[in-house]
Amino acid sequence: MNERPASLRVARIFAGAVIVIVALLPVVYVFAGIMGHEGKPNLGALQSVLSEPRQWILLGHSLCLAAGATIAATLLGTALGLAASNLRVPGHRYLLGAAAISFVVPQYILAMAWVDLLGSNGWLTQIAARLFGVGQLPFSMYSLPGAILVLIGAFYPVVMLTTWAAARGLDPRLDEAASLTAGPWRRLLRITLPLLLPSIFSGALFVFALVLVAFAVPDLLQVRVYPVEIYTRYVVFYEFGQAAAQALPLLLCGLAPLALWWWYVRPRMGRLRFVPGQRRHTITSRWARIVGALLSWAVVLVFTGLPLTAVFVHSLPLQTYLDTWKTAQTELANSLTVSVISATALVITGLATAYLARHSLALRSLVPTSVLPVLVSGPVVGIGLIALWNHADPRAVVYDGGAILILACAARFLFFSHHGLLAAFSDLSPKLEEAACVFGIPWYRQLTGIFVPACAPAIVAAWAIAFVFSFSEVETTVLVCPPGWTTLTVRLFSLMHYGPSRMVFALSMIIVTIIVGTGLVTVLIFRKMKQASDVRHPVR
Amino acid sequence: MLELSQSRRNCRWTTSLFCILAWFGPTVNLHAAPPTVVVYTALDEMYSRPILDGFHQQTAIEVKTVYDTEAAKTTGLVTRLLAERKRPRCDVFWNNEVAQTISLKKQGALAPYRSPAAEMIPPQFKDEEGYWTGFAARARVIIYNTNLVKNPPRTIAEFLQPQWSGKAAVSNPLFGTMATHAAALFAVWGDEKAQAFFRDLTRNHVAALSGNAVVRDLVAKGEYAVGLTDTDDANGAVEDGLPARWLFPDQGPDGLGTLLIPNSVALIKDAPHPEAAKRLIDYLLSAETEMKLAAMRSIQIPLHPGVNTPGRVPDLTKVTTMQVTFDAIAEKLPAAMTFARQEFLK
Numbered sequence: 001m002n003e004r005p006a007s008l009r010v011a012r013i014f015a016g017a018v019i020v021i022v023a024l025l026p027v028v029y030v031f032a033g034i035m036g037h038e039g040k041p042n043l044g045a046l047q048s049v050l051s052e053p054r055q056w057i058l059l060g061h062s063l064c065l066a067a068g069a070t071i072a073a074t075l076l077g078t079a080l081g082l083a084a085s086n087l088r089v090p091g092h093r094y095l096l097g098a099a100a101i102s103f104v105v106p107q108y109i110l111a112m113a114w115v116d117l118l119g120s121n122g123w124l125t126q127i128a129a130r131l132f133g134v135g136q137l138p139f140s141m142y143s144l145p146g147a148i149l150v151l152i153g154a155f156y157p158v159v160m161l162t163t164w165a166a167a168r169g170l171d172p173r174l175d176e177a178a179s180l181t182a183g184p185w186r187r188l189l190r191i192t193l194p195l196l197l198p199s200i201f202s203g204a205l206f207v208f209a210l211v212l213v214a215f216a217v218p219d220l221l222q223v224r225v226y227p228v229e230i231y232t233r234y235v236v237f238y239e240f241g242q243a244a245a246q247a248l249p250l251l252l253c254g255l256a257p258l259a260l261w262w263w264y265v266r267p268r269m270g271r272l273r274f275v276p277g278q279r280r281h282t283i284t285s286r287w288a289r290i291v292g293a294l295l296s297w298a299v300v301l302v303f304t305g306l307p308l309t310a311v312f313v314h315s316l317p318l319q320t321y322l323d324t325w326k327t328a329q330t331e332l333a334n335s336l337t338v339s340v341i342s343a344t345a346l347v348i349t350g351l352a353t354a355y356l357a358r359h360s361l362a363l364r365s366l367v368p369t370s371v372l373p374v375l376v377s378g379p380v381v382g383i384g385l386i387a388l389w390n391h392a393d394p395r396a397v398v399y400d401g402g403a404i405l406i407l408a409c410a411a412r413f414l415f416f417s418h419h420g421l422l423a424a425f426s427d428l429s430p431k432l433e434e435a436a437c438v439f440g441i442p443w444y445r446q447l448t449g450i451f452v453p454a455c456a457p458a459i460v461a462a463w464a465i466a467f468v469f470s471f472s473e474v475e476t477t478v479l480v481c482p483p484g485w486t487t488l489t490v491r492l493f494s495l496m497h498y499g500p501s502r503m504v505f506a507l508s509m510i511i512v513t514i515i516v517g518t519g520l521v522t523v524l525i526f527r528k529m530k531q532a533s534d535v536r537h538p539v540r
Numbered sequence: 541m542l543e544l545s546q547s548r549r550n551c552r553w554t555t556s557l558f559c560i561l562a563w564f565g566p567t568v569n570l571h572a573a574p575p576t577v578v579v580y581t582a583l584d585e586m587y588s589r590p591i592l593d594g595f596h597q598q599t600a601i602e603v604k605t606v607y608d609t610e611a612a613k614t615t616g617l618v619t620r621l622l623a624e625r626k627r628p629r630c631d632v633f634w635n636n637e638v639a640q641t642i643s644l645k646k647q648g649a650l651a652p653y654r655s656p657a658a659e660m661i662p663p664q665f666k667d668e669e670g671y672w673t674g675f676a677a678r679a680r681v682i683i684y685n686t687n688l689v690k691n692p693p694r695t696i697a698e699f700l701q702p703q704w705s706g707k708a709a710v711s712n713p714l715f716g717t718m719a720t721h722a723a724a725l726f727a728v729w730g731d732e733k734a735q736a737f738f739r740d741l742t743r744n745h746v747a748a749l750s751g752n753a754v755v756r757d758l759v760a761k762g763e764y765a766v767g768l769t770d771t772d773d774a775n776g777a778v779e780d781g782l783p784a785r786w787l788f789p790d791q792g793p794d795g796l797g798t799l800l801i802p803n804s805v806a807l808i809k810d811a812p813h814p815e816a817a818k819r820l821i822d823y824l825l826s827a828e829t830e831m832k833l834a835a836m837r838s839i840q841i842p843l844h845p846g847v848n849t850p851g852r853v854p855d856l857t858k859v860t861t862m863q864v865t866f867d868a869i870a871e872k873l874p875a876a877m878t879f880a881r882q883e884f885l886k
Contacts, residue, residue, distance in 0.1 A: 120763040392627040483578040484604035
């Protein structure tokens with residue numbers, strides 16, 4: 001047993017080093033760029049950025065975009081989440097699945113589809129013109145409201161799923177007690193909703209943070225926001241210091257909701273505890289169910305069905321797919337290779353860190369820093385990776401090959417895999433670990449023999465999410481993609497520049513099919529494993 | 541300690557190995573390196589890919605290509621080349637215009653190479669010191685929707701007339717050939733007049749769209765009546781049977797003339813594969829390549845004399861071209877881009 005502490009220490013150092021190298025250093029290199037780059041001092045960059053009035057206007061645009069999309073997505077998501085959980089909408093699991101599609105489909109594909117539907121000559125615009133004589137939308141799709149619309153469709157599922165999951169976790173006894181004196185709607189407003197508020201607020205803050213750093217949609221719709229400005233500063237003008245300086249206000253704006261969550265929301269989330277085996281009290285009014293079901297499905301069809309139908313119809317005839325297939329095989333192979341490896345690496349790192357951080361304060365303190373790449377936007381991570389790895393020394397080996405793409409995906413999504421698996425581990429009874437320690441089982445055997453099998457369904461889900469995110473990634477990879485390693489999404493992003501051709505739509509459909517297919521397969525595997533896991537490890 | 545079976549031990553070792561490979565595997569090149577050339581190209585993929593595929597078939601040299609992207613266009617590739625200047629990964633820069641290539645030359649990112657294939661290309665399309673060579677030109681043209689417009693503007697200055705207010709579009713002068721066009725106007729008109737022109741465009745609600753292809757699409761769809769784009773984009777709309785036509789602007793006796801923008805190709809300084817790079821440059825600068833580019837929808841105009849082209853390719857001898865040198869355009873490019881940034885990136 002003497003080797004145990006040493007090996008554990010080495011493993012912790014290794015896990016910490018991975019977090020530092022993958023997530024922390026690219027961001028540190030960007031902010032170091034405020035001081036100087038390529039041997040040239042840049043000290044005035046921050047001051048000049050902060051003194052430009054235009055920068056505050058851009059920051060205002062970013063905050064408007066984030067606030068607008070967050071408020072609308074929260075209202076919509078909360079309503080649909082409550083409908084799915086409390087109204088027993090028929091097929092509510094399919095409803096949730098269909099809604100989730102618009103979250104996992106790359107946002108730039110949704111943006112392209114919405115332009116096609118609601119542009120000046122879009123399908124819906126033409127239908128509206130014929131039916132109601134309304135020739136134009138009150139706003140252009142190439143504007144802030146247009147970007148907000150696209151991002152509402154992409155992010156309302158986050159709040160919907162959060163609300164639904166939280167509602168399922170409510171202690172039903174509270175509702176039952178209230179039912180002695182109050183009707184279903186009053187209980188919903190006075191009991192359920194206040195209890196769900198911390199979760200809804202969490203979802204909303206998460207959406208705010210993600211929309212604030214969204215790059216692809218504003219860029220495609222020509223909306224000037226901070227991430228687009230940072231990209232332009234670096235890519236068009238090669239002003240590393242200025243781009244780095246601009247990342248700072250963006251990071252501070254992203255940290256604000258995180259701080260709010262940490263200090264205000266997180267302490268209030270402990271009230272939700274699901275009590276298995278007890279029936280939840282739901283609204284049983286027939287009319288409420290019918291209206292709820294119709295409205296819920298209508299929203300999901302509008303935000304998921306319509307855009308994907310538009311993309312599919314424009315990709316026809318099927319010959320387009322054959323032509324696209326002939327020219328996109330290499331890119332598809334690159335995408336699959338990068339996504340599979342980065343998903344695997346993310347899950348391995350997430351597993352190891354989630355386990356090792358349980359008894360290490362230092363590692364536990366380091367883990368939250370993996371949120372930094374999420375809060376500074378994809379282009380900033382890309383700039384950081386270039387600054388960190390593009391050197392004429394052994395680091396060039398990483399920068400010149402597919403490894404830089406894997407690092408790009410890992411940097412952007414490490415936070416999600418860590419925290420997903422951390423949540424799965426925290427559900428396990430500590431008695432398992434205690435029992436293993438009593439029998440002298442080494443830590444690595446505890447991890448592989450107890451924790452991994454017990455959390456297998458969560459691991460599969462984490463792998464699938466990491467795969468889907470990595471497969472869709474373009475905001476960072478577009479900056480660092482090495483010659484010969486072009487991915488499907490980078491190719492699509494490049495082709496969009498020539499206008500929405502059939503090939504662009506066909507490529508989009510191929511990407512959507514792979515993402516949705518991965519999701520379906522994961523759900524099937526997850527269910528099977530969950531059933532088996534619940535039988536083998538009933539401890540909760 | 542529990543007993544471990546041999547198979548479980550093997551399994552654990554395999555898992556550990558897999559973990560290590562998952563992180564570090566992609567850094568290892570498992571293939572024996574075939575002859576390779578890396579090219580960064582700003583020419584649209586649909587036109588450049590067949591040419592590069594032809595080079596691969598002819599020479600068996602593997603071509604690794606980086607295309608420009610929606611958001612960055614040529615400028616993105618130039619920045620990338622500058623960022624990689626100390627340790628270049630690219631061998632050949634195939635630009636769809638010239639000014640940014642000259643900017644790279646000024647920043648010491650290029651190496652001279654006088655290709656024997658370019659001997660017949662007129663000297664005004666070549667760098668005196670051999671740092672870049674032009675070929676296969678396009679022109680900046682006015683595109684208009686035939687359903688909406690009977691009398692299209694004949695000069696770019698007519699875009700300022702009230703009748704085109706909110707009905708005309710150009711691409712963003714920060715990117716691509718529109719940046720070159722803006723720099724050319726700065727060179728020909730002088731800074732003051734050129735700045736006034738672009739400010740007046742904005743005042744007349746002329747849209748600055750994200751690219752020339754977008755200008756073409758939106759004019760062909762009728763969202764805008766007229767626009768300024770390149771011959772390759774304009775011809776694509778005509779060949780697709782869309783209600784669009786195009787014309788060379790400023791062709792009058794005292795006219796400014798149409799801006800002609802050739803592709804340019806350059807060897808990167810300290811290129812990792814210089815010999816393969818020179819072979820690719822020779823291939824690109826051949827009359828055969830110009831003929832292929834002319835035969836595509838892009839109808840790029842050959843600069844080699846006597847190249848057989850389809851009838852739809854414009855005859856340069858019948859077009860009044862803008863009298864400005866590429867060096868003068870490159871000289872004005874920073875000023876034009878700085879101005880465009882203030883005016884169009886609000």
